[in-house]
Amino acid sequence: MxxxxxxxxxxxxxxxxxxxxxxxxxxxxxxxxxxxxxxxxxxxxxxxxxxxxxxxxxxxxxxxxxxxxxxxxxxxxxxxxxxxxxxxxxxxxxxxxxxxxxxxxxxxxxxxxxxxxxxxxxxxxxxxxxxxxxxxxxxxxxxxxxxxxxxxxxxxxxxxxxxxxxxxxxNPNHVSEADSKRKIFDCRKRHGLLDADLSYEEYQKIMEAKPDSSGRDPLLDTPFGKYYEDTESEEAQQWFACETETSE
Known part of the structure; x- marks a missing residue:
């Protein structure tokens, strides 16, 4: 299968x-x-x-x-x-x-x-x-x-x-891309998944990083990497849940 x-x-x-x-x-x-x-x-x-x-x-x-x-x-x-x-x-x-x-x-x-x-x-x-x-x-x-x-x-x-x-x-409410990105950031910060002093601009720069020639995901080498390496952890579940919560 x-x-x-x-x-x-x-x-x-x-x-x-x-x-x-x-x-x-x-x-x-x-x-x-x-x-x-x-x-x-x-x-x-x-x-x-x-x-x-x-x-x-x-x-x-x-x-x-x-x-x-x-x-x-x-x-x-x-x-x-x-x-x-x-x-x-x-x-x-x-x-x-x-x-x-x-x-x-x-x-x-x-x-x-x-x-x-x-x-x-x-x-x-x-x-x-x-x-x-x-x-x-x-x-x-x-x-x-x-x-x-x-x-x-x-x-x-x-x-x-x-x-x-x-x-x-x-995205049942058709939230705009810009609004959704900001709401995801706010949600993740509210749940303590981001450093308190991390700005939205700094967060977006990290999230939009492109893989290098090796193809390795650049997020794996950031403080966010743990959410993608162990997607079953409680924190990782909340990390991804923020994507859905912002569209409701």
């Missing part, structure tokens, strides 16, 4: 990297991160012209449901994805402006039907955004497995629905 992230998409720069450290370190996970990142880039940089009116008026003429921004902070993104996807099922799921557990289960059935032709099956956790793909006969190399999974994700509209669902799940 291969386990790799499916959404694990985080709305704050750096959180995606942190989520990967905390939840999954497999080679396949790393290989598939890129595909999801491409999907996210495509979505946020391609706003259909014919749907721009929806930001001001009730809804697009394509039939997507309109929901007041004050009651659904993700209305714009949902309508945008509704207009972009070629998947009838994804469009039906997004039509009313919400994504339910039952709809994710329905989508998962469709996705698994595609995987079944390769003797593969998928188990998806909406809670932590992980996906376990089972190769029934252990017949594929990692590259072959990635290829089949990518084909089914593309065919079913997975790249359009699941990253969006996980963004909503992780």
């Amino acid at each position: 291969r386990r790799f992230p499916s959404h694990a998409v985080r709305f704050v720069e750096g959180q995606w990297r942190e989520f990967g450290r905390a939840h999954n370190k497999s080679v396949l996970a790393v290989q598939l991160w890129g595909e999801l990142e491409k999907a996210m880039v495509r979505r946020f940089h391609a706003i259909p012209v014919f749907c721009l009116a929806v930001l001001i008026l009730a809804s697009c003429s394509n039939g997507a449901a309109s929901t007041d921004k004050t009651t659904n902070p993700w209305r714009t993104e949902i309508q945008r994805m509704y207009s972009r996807t070629d998947s009838d099922l994804v469009r039906e799921i997004l039509r009313d402006g919400t994504i339910t557990d039952a709809e994710i289960e329905e989508f998962q059935e469709s996705y698994n039907k595609c995987l079944a032709q390769y003797d593969l099956s998928s188990s998806y956790s909406r809670e932590d955004g992980s996906e376990s793909v089972s190769d029934q006969f252990s017949q594929y190399t990692p590259d072959q497995l990635n290829e089949h999974v990518d084909q089914c994700r593309t065919k079913t509209g997975y790249y359009e629905l699941i990253p969006l669902d996980q963004e909503i799940h992780a």
Whole structure:
């Protein structure tokens, strides 16, 4: 069974990297991160012209449901994805402006039907955004497995629905990136996970450090390294919990 992230998409720069450290370190996970990142880039940089009116008026003429921004902070993104996807099922799921557990289960059935032709099956956790793909006969190399999974994700509209669902799940109030970064810092400081005299600017400089040519994670050599080396410790659990608490 291969386990790799499916959404694990985080709305704050750096959180995606942190989520990967905390939840999954497999080679396949790393290989598939890129595909999801491409999907996210495509979505946020391609706003259909014919749907721009929806930001001001009730809804697009394509039939997507309109929901007041004050009651659904993700209305714009949902309508945008509704207009972009070629998947009838994804469009039906997004039509009313919400994504339910039952709809994710329905989508998962469709996705698994595609995987079944390769003797593969998928188990998806909406809670932590992980996906376990089972190769029934252990017949594929990692590259072959990635290829089949990518084909089914593309065919079913997975790249359009699941990253969006996980963004909503992780950040239901659509907190901005700048606000979220600051709130994560404040949360970690409040819980005693940062030095009392550490400034926000100093903290951000450490968090945004890039790996050197060896590929070693620079955070491992900082006072924060302990949270990534032992993710089961109580302090580490709180460190990552601050990411979720700030979006509620």
